[in-house]
Amino acid sequence: MxxxxxxxxxxxxxxxxxxxxxxxxxxxxxxxxxxxxxxxxxxxxxxxxxxxxxxxxxxxxxxxxxxxxxxxxxxxxxxxxxxxxxxxxxxxxxxxxxxxxxxxxxxxxxxxxxxxxxxxxxxxxxxxxxxxxxxxxxxxxxxxxxxxxxxxVGPPTAAPARLDTAPQPAPPAELVLRVTLGPREDWFTPQALRDLTTRTYRVSAAGNRIGLRTEGPTLERARSGELPSEAMVLGAIQVPPDGLPLIFLADHPTTGGYPVPAVVHPADLPGAAQARPGTPLRFVLVRR
Amino acid sequence: MRALPVGAHALLVEVASAGQARALHAELLRRRAAGSLSAREIVPAARTVLLDGVDDPVRRAAELTAAEPPPAPEATSVPVELPVRYDGPDLAEVAAHWGVSAREVAEIHAGIEFTVAFCGFAPGFGYLTGLPEHRYVPRRATPRTAVPAGSVALAGPYTGVYPRASPGGWQLIGRTDAVLWDTAREPAALLAPGTRVRFTPVGAA
Known part of the structure; x- marks a missing residue:
């Protein structure tokens, strides 16, 4: 055997x-x-x-x-x-x-x-x-x-690919993440939304499989109070009380109580997973 | 009722009350079962239902908000019964909030039929509604770093049971031996959105 x-x-x-x-x-x-x-x-x-x-x-x-x-x-x-x-x-x-x-x-x-x-x-x-x-x-x-x-290890199901090397994207020197606004952009000031989509952040060393943490301009809320818990999606940008955007990755919690001003396009998340701490990060607003 | 955009493949339908969220969730599940709605995830929460993995969220949003959902159908199944020893470390504090004795906390809690409004925080953790507003209690000012599995707890409008040992900030009023979450079991979760629940006191309260 x-x-x-x-x-x-x-x-x-x-x-x-x-x-x-x-x-x-x-x-x-x-x-x-x-x-x-x-x-x-x-x-x-x-x-x-x-x-x-x-x-x-x-x-x-x-x-x-x-x-x-x-x-x-x-x-x-x-x-x-x-x-x-x-x-x-x-x-x-x-x-x-x-x-x-x-x-x-x-x-x-x-x-x-x-x-x-x-x-x-x-x-x-x-x-x-x-x-x-x-x-x-x-x-x-x-x-x-x-x-x-x-x-x-399971039994092989098919022969390996017959090629020498496969092209793969290089890890990002600058991380550019396309975002669409919503669902809770109205919880933030217009200035906060401008900062989010025009200024440069950096990838923080504190990130993990749950979320990519950022360093940069803090986002000011337009309203106080608590958001009742709501379901969260992959790529949601959650803004906890410290005001620093956190991008939810694969192990993210299914519900959360901090407002989400914007969501990252799913096609840009693999790059986020490969961005080292210190990598410059920009959020670019795209229309839905 | 309004639908909020959530990225490229999801939308969040917001309603006015927990009861409406339950009704909407039931209606969306019915539509998915009937084949008129395609969504990978339908996730209820306090005042919202998320649809994730939908093809055309903008078109869906218009459809979904065109008419109020019918009221949630009356549950026909019997409630899940959870035996509880009402001896939690915060029992006295909850009794003080409610202005009753510790024994009466158990009687009041066990006298209510709860419904799982939604799940979150941990696999199998249900947020159960049914408490009247004058029984709402705040979270603990300082969360515990370790709450034992099976702890029956209160916070805000909710009661819930910790499926496994974890940190937690809810007020602990008792313990159950019921297994809330077991991935070797089908279904793994004892409580799912819509499940009705009754707590039954066991042992000396």
Whole structure:
């Protein structure tokens, strides 16, 4: 019997199992979760011949290392980083063969934040509500990787892609996020809305999978009082009492009581997930 | 009733009361089941219902606000019963707010039929409405860093049960052994929007 599994040699700062998440349960208080950079996760899955639903690993800045218990095909994408197999350099953004017993090293990201590692057959941890994603807000799905942990790998479903390297977008030097106003722009002063959509922010180091935090002009409210809790969407810009916009990412809470003046276009969120602390950030108003 | 835009694929329908939000939520679920509405998420909250994953939110907004939703249908199922030991650490404080004895807090709370208005905060955490306005209590000035699973609590117009240990700022009046959330169970959530709930006192109150 083949033991298809990866053993965690170095878990890294924060490495989680991710897939396309568990949408459809928000009415029960379940966040959608899933990969923060879905196109990158989909690409590495395609490179190893997986379906787009297969679970991958999402690293944070400093990569991870895994020992293969049997020969497997892997691919690393998302944030560019050095890749080594058995101590030898291997390509990034391409299918790579790892022999039984060899260690795959996903190095520290040279740009961007989150690298993605797909293994042919997918990471086969037990799904929860139809998804294997780690949800750091509610604790659903497997815990973040820890050294020594064994990750089961499923049977490969198709041959790896026959290409040397796949083009991937570079992490943003400046993050430009298109936004549409609403639902609660009337809770803010006209000056606050002008500041939000014309001045430059920076990506804060305090962000995580729940939200991207910002540094920059604080947004003044036009009204006081509390907003009754309402449901939140991916990309919602929530403004807590400190006045600094916070952009909800995959593990965001399903409801919230702070007003949302605008929502980021979903196509711009993968770039947000790859923007390092300090990256200049502009919100650009677009018509619906 | 008005519909507010929420990004490219969602809209938020705002109504005047919790009861109207419940009625609208029921109507939207009915339409989705009948195939006349396509939405990935239909999420009720205090005064709103969010539709997420809809194709043309602008067109939908006009449709949805054209007519008031019919009143929510009377529930026909029996309420979920949650056995409670009314011995929470904030029982005396709630009794003082209400101007009654601790024993009477249990009697009053257990005498009300609640309805899950919406869920949030944590998977399986329901915001239950049904308290009369003179029974509303404020949140604790300082939230607790750890509230045990099964804690039955009050805050503002709501009562609720913590599905798992977590930080929390609500006033704790008791504990239940009922399992509110279990992903190995189908359905995982004991309480969903629209579920009716009764608390039954057990043990010495």
């Amino acid at each position: 083949t033991d298809r599994a990866l053993v965690v040699v170095r878990a890294g700062a924060l490495t989680t199992v991710q897939d396309r998440g568990r949408p459809g349960h928000a009415h029960l208080g379940v966040p959608r979760s899933g990969a923060l950079d879905p196109p990158a996760a989909a690409l590495v899955n395609r490179l190893v011949g997986n379906s787009p639903d297969a679970a991958v690993l999402e690293t944070t800045l400093d990569g991870c290392a895994l020992r293969a218990r049997s020969a497997v095909t892997v691919a690393v994408g998302g944030a560019p980083c050095p890749v080594r197999v058995g101590g030898r350099p291997a390509p990034w953004g391409a299918p790579v063969r790892v022999s039984s017993g060899e260690v795959l090293e996903v190095g520290a990201a040279v740009a961007g934040v989150r690298s993605y590692l797909a293994v042919a057959g997918g990471v086969a941890v037990e799904p929860v509500l139809g998804s294997r994603a780690t949800d750091l807000l509610s604790g659903l799905g497997p815990p973040p990787l820890a050294d020594g942990r064994v990750l089961p």
